[in-house]
Amino acid sequence: MKTLVYINSDNGISKSSLEVVTYAKKLGGEVVVVSGGNSSDLARLGEYGASKVIVDRAVVNGDEQQITKLIAFAAETENAEIIVFSHELTAKAVAPRLSVKLKAGLISGAIALPDLSSGFSCKVNVFSGKAFGVVTVNTAKKIISLLPNSVQPEITGAACSVEEISSNAGASAVKIIATKKPEGNIPLPEAELVVSAGRGLKGPENWGIVEDLATALGAATACSRPVADIGWRPHHEHVGQTGVAIRPNLYIAAGISGAIQHLAGVNGSKVIVVINTDAEAPFFKAADYGILGDAFEVLPKFTEAVKKFNASK
Amino acid sequence: MKILVCISKSPDTTSKIAFSEGNTKFDENGVQYIVNPYDEWYALVRALEIKEAQGGNVTIITVGNVADEAIIRKALAIGADDAVRIDAEPTDAYFTAIQIADYAKKNAFDLVLTGKETINYNGSQVGGMIAEVLEVPFVSLATKLDVNGSTLTLEQDIVGGVQVVEVSLPAVVSCAKGMAEQRIPNMRGIMAARTKPMQIVEPIACDLFTTYSSYILPEAKKACKMIDPNNMDELVQLLHTEAKVI
Numbered sequence: 077m078k079t080l081v082y083i084n085s086d087n088g089i090s091k092s093s094l095e096v097v098t099y100a101k102k103l104g105g106e107v108v109v110v111s112g113g114n115s116s117d118l119a120r121l122g123e124y125g126a127s128k129v130i131v132d133r134a135v136v137n138g139d140e141q142q143i144t145k146l147i148a149f150a151a152e153t154e155n156a157e158i159i160v161f162s163h164e165l166t167a168k169a170v171a172p173r174l175s176v177k178l179k180a181g182l183i184s185g186a187i188a189l190p191d192l193s194s195g196f197s198c199k200v201n202v203f204s205g206k207a208f209g210v211v212t213v214n215t216a217k218k219i220i221s222l223l224p225n226s227v228q229p230e231i232t233g234a235a236c237s238v239e240e241i242s243s244n245a246g247a248s249a250v251k252i253i254a255t256k257k258p259e260g261n262i263p264l265p266e267a268e269l270v271v272s273a274g275r276g277l278k279g280p281e282n283w284g285i286v287e288d289l290a291t292a293l294g295a296a297t298a299c300s301r302p303v304a305d306i307g308w309r310p311h312h313e314h315v316g317q318t319g320v321a322i323r324p325n326l327y328i329a330a331g332i333s334g335a336i337q338h339l340a341g342v343n344g345s346k347v348i349v350v351i352n353t354d355a356e357a358p359f360f361k362a363a364d365y366g367i368l369g370d371a372f373e374v375l376p377k378f379t380e381a382v383k384k385f386n387a388s389k
Numbered sequence: 390m391k392i393l394v395c396i397s398k399s400p401d402t403t404s405k406i407a408f409s410e411g412n413t414k415f416d417e418n419g420v421q422y423i424v425n426p427y428d429e430w431y432a433l434v435r436a437l438e439i440k441e442a443q444g445g446n447v448t449i450i451t452v453g454n455v456a457d458e459a460i461i462r463k464a465l466a467i468g469a470d471d472a473v474r475i476d477a478e479p480t481d482a483y484f485t486a487i488q489i490a491d492y493a494k495k496n497a498f499d500l501v502l503t504g505k506e507t508i509n510y511n512g513s514q515v516g517g518m519i520a521e522v523l524e525v526p527f528v529s530l531a532t533k534l535d536v537n538g539s540t541l542t543l544e545q546d547i548v549g550g551v552q553v554v555e556v557s558l559p560a561v562v563s564c565a566k567g568m569a570e571q572r573i574p575n576m577r578g579i580m581a582a583r584t585k586p587m588q589i590v591e592p593i594a595c596d597l598f599t600t601y602s603s604y605i606l607p608e609a610k611k612a613c614k615m616i617d618p619n620n621m622d623e624l625v626q627l628l629h630t631e632a633k634v635i
């Protein structure tokens with residue numbers, strides 16, 4: 077059995093890329109990574125389990141049709157049975173195309189290794205995180221799109237070879253006109269720790285205490301939908317059913333009531349801490365640790381305690 | 390401009406999620422179905438805005454059974470011109486996409502819009518699959534969509550930012566928050582929807598790539614541990630030693 081892993085390395089190798097290589101290694105067979113772009117850092121994927129990396133340098137910032145052709149080419153030349161993606165933007169555009177092209181059933185949003193005891197089945201998130209489904213793939217080839225933060229990257233080997241290929245992926249049909257990207261932030265879907273705040277913070281000028289805690293923890297920041305809607309915070313920070321779905325190790329929610337649509341985006345978090353002045357706030361029912369108190373007092377004290385802890389490490 | 394908008398149903402967000410028949414079927418008892426919010430608020434409303442600005446036709450399509458005609462009428466009441474129902478249970482994304490792509494191919498649409506994902510299965514699969522069958526470009530998770538002649542200009546959320554892209558028609562686009570504002574159907578729309586054409590189409594034969602074999606409800610959360618607001622050191626210790634997340 078051979079597993080092909082696609083990673084997007086146009087902006088360097090992300091943590092979620094290391095996660096999918098680790099996941100593929102755990103599947104048991106040989107792991108080959110395919111990518112496009114200019115990265116000179118691909119050999120280190122061998123440390124996470126790849127036996128080699130094949131790269132088409134001509135596919136830079138490729139569109140979904142080019143990347144689909146690149147992966148289909150690699151899947152054929154490598155004779156791969158399973159193809160693994162990280163369930164992020166590229167996968168959401170490419171994996172469905174590839175599924176049709178290769179006649180391979182697609183499991184999107186996998187959160188665990190497949191169960192091979194009766195066919196090929198895998199656990200996925202359904203109903204916005206309110207339940208899990210077990211999807212069975214009926215086709216010979218399989219595609220798995222793994223939710224970020226489902227496995228931790230593990231170093232098990234040494235650097236591997238990088239082979240350049242030409243997949244004849246053609247020209248891009250989608251022309252990139254501009255990219256607006258804030259610098260220095262931790263991308264929310266990848267963050268292990270997240271500090272989030274809602275309307276209880278009263279105004280955008282009060283976010284300093286949220287950012288202070290995030291900085292002390294090395295966490296990303298997030299917010300509830302009304303906060304993004306009224307423009308207190310950028311839209312890409314909005315988590316929930318209509319925003320980003322995240323599953324960090326730790327989610328801290330200050331001044332957020334915990335409406336069901338908000339929970340839908342965060343209930344995959346391993347540990348939830350809730351800070352709220354209202355003992356009846358529904359969020360306490362979903363929390364592991366609760367602080368009944370005023371965010372304006374609790375957040376600075378929390379930050380101080382984290383700094384003290386960091387200093388003692 | 391001929392626009393096809395793919396509409397699916399999803400349980401109202403307040404619905405209780407439960408399963409029957411040994412956890413192999415979604416328990417529809419007492420479940421209220423709505424039009425999947427991404428399909429209704431963003432894909433359909435944006436399609437109508439484009440039609441209002443430059444003329445054309447907006448057809449909605451759903452793969453579903455007779456009971457799904459309720460959500461079709463809702464979408465017609467918001468303003469779509471006509472509807473197609475492919476008479477089949479949409480059990481698998483590939484099956485669903487094949488049905489829609491087949492109809493789209495036979496009826497030559499300029500633009501096919503889907504929602505970002507269905508909120509029950511969260512697969513984000515159907516749109517890309519339709520595009521591959523039709524051999525046209527697919528722009529996923531678009532938050533803004535403008536049409537200039539035969540060129541689309543779109544904004545897409547990318548990790549931590551936004552990307553502006555251009556693509557030529559025909560194309561498939563999946564629509565996310567930001568593209569349009571929700572519209573509430575008015576009485577005139579609701580009346581008009583009753584007489585708008587709805588075509589019922591037999592499905593074409595197609596393999597199922599995947600099947601949902603069972604469902605699992607998450608374990609009930611243990612009671613929340615309350616921490617004294619004046620003792621954040623205790624919280625940090627618990628996060629370190631008990632929860633092991635920092």
Ligand SMILES: Cc1cc2nc3c(=O)[nH]c(=O)nc-3n(C[C@H](O)[C@H](O)[C@H](O)COP(=O)(O)OP(=O)(O)OC[C@H]3O[C@@H](n4cnc5c(N)ncnc54)[C@H](O)[C@@H]3O)c2cc1C
Binds near residue numbers: 300301330332353402
């Ligand atoms: C179809 C649909 C989709 C939706 N999708 C989303 C989504 O994706 N994400 C999302 O977040 N919402 C979503 N919503 C909105 C959601 O229902 C809630 O309205 C929203 O999450 C509430 O935001 P909030 O908790 O910040 O504000 P509020 O509900 O106003 O809650 C503020 C909270 O802050 C507390 N508070 C006040 N002062 C303080 C203080 N000083 N210190 C500590 N706590 C304080 C209050 O007790 C209260 O619990 C959706 C709604 C619908 C209908």
Ligand SMILES: Nc1ncnc2c1ncn2[C@@H]1O[C@H](COP(=O)(O)O)[C@@H](O)[C@H]1O
Binds near residue numbers: 428479502506513516
């Ligand atoms: N049964 C269906 N009928 C019509 N369109 C559908 C159906 N299922 C999904 N879609 C469309 O495909 C999008 C993505 O669905 P999914 O791949 O299930 O997340 C939805 O937002 C709809 O626009």
